[in-house]
Amino acid sequence: MNTPLIFVGSTHGFIDDFSKQKEIIESIKPDFVLCEELEDLILDSEKKFNELLKKKRISDMTSFKEVEKLVKLCFNKKIKLIGIDFNNFRFSKSLQRKIKNQEEPTKKEEEELNKIIKLREENHLSKILEYWKKTSRPIVIIVGCWYLREKSLLREKLKDYKIVTPCTKEGKPLFSPDENKEIIYTEIISNEQDKN
Numbered sequence: 001m002n003t004p005l006i007f008v009g010s011t012h013g014f015i016d017d018f019s020k021q022k023e024i025i026e027s028i029k030p031d032f033v034l035c036e037e038l039e040d041l042i043l044d045s046e047k048k049f050n051e052l053l054k055k056k057r058i059s060d061m062t063s064f065k066e067v068e069k070l071v072k073l074c075f076n077k078k079i080k081l082i083g084i085d086f087n088n089f090r091f092s093k094s095l096q097r098k099i100k101n102q103e104e105p106t107k108k109e110e111e112e113l114n115k116i117i118k119l120r121e122e123n124h125l126s127k128i129l130e131y132w133k134k135t136s137r138p139i140v141i142i143v144g145c146w147y148l149r150e151k152s153l154l155r156e157k158l159k160d161y162k163i164v165t166p167c168t169k170e171g172k173p174l175f176s177p178d179e180n181k182e183i184i185y186t187e188i189i190s191n192e193q194d195k196n
Helices: 016-027 046-055 064-076 093-100 109-132 153-157
Strands: 005-010 034-035 080-083 137-146 161-168 183-189
Touching: 005 016, 005 153, 016 137, 016 161, 034 064, 034 153, 046 064, 064 080, 093 109, 109 137, 109 153
Parallel strands: 005 137, 005 161, 034 080, 034 137
Antiparallel strands: 161 183
C-alpha cells in the first residue's frame, strides 16, 4: 500500500470501529496516526502517552474509554498519535449539553453548529497537510464518516488518498446507527473516484 493518506471512517461507536483501525495501522506501520476524537491532544512522546494513560481524560465531549484502545495500540507500536480537532470540538457548554442529551438545537444554535463544523473541517485539513510534510510514510487519519462524504472539504482539497469506510450492505456510508446489522467496509481511491 503506497497511498500517502489512508482515511478510516469512524462511526463514533455505532459499531466496533477499533478493529478496522487496528488492522490498518498494523498493516501500514505509519509514523503518525491523526485522529479527530483525540481533539487537540498531541501524543508525540512516551512522556505524553504516559501522562494521558495516567490521567485517563480527554475532555468533556470525549471520554477516555472511546479512544483508550487506539491510544494503547499507538503507544505500544511507538506511533505518534495526533489530535486534529479542537478541545471539546469547540462546542459551548450549552451545545455540549444538547449534543450529549441528543436534544434539538435552536435555529441560532444550528447556525453556530454549522460554523463550527466548517472550522473543524478546515482544521482537519490544515493538520493533515502539516503532518503530511513530516513523513515519507503513509499517514492513517481517523475521522467521522461524515467528513469523508462526497464533496467534503477533505475529498475536494486532497489527492492521492484511500478511504476505508463502513457501509450498509447496499454500500451506503454509515452516518448513524443502522438497524441493518450487516456492515461492510468499502474502499474509495481518490484517483478512481474523484476524477468525475
